[in-house]
Amino acid sequence: MLRIATANINGIRAAQRRGFEDWLAVRGCDVVALQEVRAQADKIPAGAFGDYHVALDTGTLPGRNGVAVLTRRPPAAIRTWSGTALAGTPSAMSAGGAAVSGMPAAASSPAAAALIAVPAPDRVPLARGLGRFAAEGRYLEVDLADAPLTIACLYLPKGGLPADLQRPERMREAPDGGARYARKMGFMAAFSRYLVRTRRAAAATGREYLLMGDLNIAHTRQDLAAWRRNQHSDGFLPEEREWFGQQLSPRTLMDVVRHLHPEQDGPYSWWSWLGQSFAKDAGWRLDYHLATPRLARSAHRAEVDRDHHGIRLSDHSPVVVDYDWP
Structure with a gap:
C-alpha cells in the first residue's frame, strides 16, 4: 500500500508552528506533495520535513509559491521547469549542525545546510506559454525509486475575474482589468498541452502518473458548498470548470477522491479564515489527486485531515489517499 497526501x-x-511537523511524523504517508512552501532554503525551519527526502523548487519570488515532494527514499529522478531543484534530508544533521553526506555546511539554517542544488531537467519540452512561469516554483515532478510511479506537484495560479465581471464594491483586491484572469487562463491552456506530454512520457517508461496539488478550481457543484452564489466567482467560472473537465477521462486521468465518493458533497479542502466557514463546513474542494486509470482504481480510502489535534495547519487541509500499489 502507498499512502499519498497533498497539502x-x-x-x-x-504550518510548522501549527503542528505540521507532528502531523507529518504521525500520519504515516509514503509521499507528500506540498504547495506554497513560501520560503527560500535559508528560511526553512530545521526539522520541518522530518525524516523525509525532499525535492524542492522554491522559485525566485521571496515568500511566494514553492512546491516540494517528500518521499521515504531518495527519488530516482527529479524534474522542474526551471531545470534545477534543491534536494536532501534536512533532518539528517550531526549534533554540531554540520551537514552530512558531503552536503555543504555553510548555510544560514540547518535545513538549508542539508539541501543541495541538483540538476532537474524536464524530460519533455515546456509547452508554449509556460516559460514565463518556469522560475515561479509552481511545478515539480519526481519518479519514485521503489514504485513504477511518477508524482507531479502543481500550484496553479489563483487568477481573478474577467474585466466584465469586476465590481469594485464586491472585490477585496483592486480591479485589474482582467489581468489575473488572463494570466490564469493562459497558464491553463499551456499546461493542458504539457500535461498530455508528461503523462505520455511517464507511460513510455512504464510508470503510472499522479498529479496532485492546489488547482484553484472547484470542478463541480459538489466541490463548492455555496455554489449558487459563487457562479461568477474566480475558481468556479464556467470556463475554468470546463477546462478542468477536459483534463479528465476514464482513459487519461481520473479524479481519485470523486471516484471514491461519487455522490458526496466535498469533501472540501479549503475554508476561509473569515467567519464561520470552517465550523459550518462551507468550503471549496481545490486540492486534488488526478491519477492515471490503473492507479486511480487502486485507491481504496480518501480523507481530508481537517485539523490536527484541533488546530488547522493552513487554510487548506491535507488530502490523503491510500492506494493498493506495490
Whole structure:
C-alpha cells in the first residue's frame, strides 16, 4: 500500500508552528506533495520535513509559491521547469549542525545546510506559454525509486475575474482589468498541452502518473458548498470548470477522491479564515489527486485531515489517499 497526501501549507514556517511537523511524523504517508512552501532554503525551519527526502523548487519570488515532494527514499529522478531543484534530508544533521553526506555546511539554517542544488531537467519540452512561469516554483515532478510511479506537484495560479465581471464594491483586491484572469487562463491552456506530454512520457517508461496539488478550481457543484452564489466567482467560472473537465477521462486521468465518493458533497479542502466557514463546513474542494486509470482504481480510502489535534495547519487541509500499489 502507498499512502499519498497533498497539502497547500500556505507557508512552511506558519504550518510548522501549527503542528505540521507532528502531523507529518504521525500520519504515516509514503509521499507528500506540498504547495506554497513560501520560503527560500535559508528560511526553512530545521526539522520541518522530518525524516523525509525532499525535492524542492522554491522559485525566485521571496515568500511566494514553492512546491516540494517528500518521499521515504531518495527519488530516482527529479524534474522542474526551471531545470534545477534543491534536494536532501534536512533532518539528517550531526549534533554540531554540520551537514552530512558531503552536503555543504555553510548555510544560514540547518535545513538549508542539508539541501543541495541538483540538476532537474524536464524530460519533455515546456509547452508554449509556460516559460514565463518556469522560475515561479509552481511545478515539480519526481519518479519514485521503489514504485513504477511518477508524482507531479502543481500550484496553479489563483487568477481573478474577467474585466466584465469586476465590481469594485464586491472585490477585496483592486480591479485589474482582467489581468489575473488572463494570466490564469493562459497558464491553463499551456499546461493542458504539457500535461498530455508528461503523462505520455511517464507511460513510455512504464510508470503510472499522479498529479496532485492546489488547482484553484472547484470542478463541480459538489466541490463548492455555496455554489449558487459563487457562479461568477474566480475558481468556479464556467470556463475554468470546463477546462478542468477536459483534463479528465476514464482513459487519461481520473479524479481519485470523486471516484471514491461519487455522490458526496466535498469533501472540501479549503475554508476561509473569515467567519464561520470552517465550523459550518462551507468550503471549496481545490486540492486534488488526478491519477492515471490503473492507479486511480487502486485507491481504496480518501480523507481530508481537517485539523490536527484541533488546530488547522493552513487554510487548506491535507488530502490523503491510500492506494493498493506495490
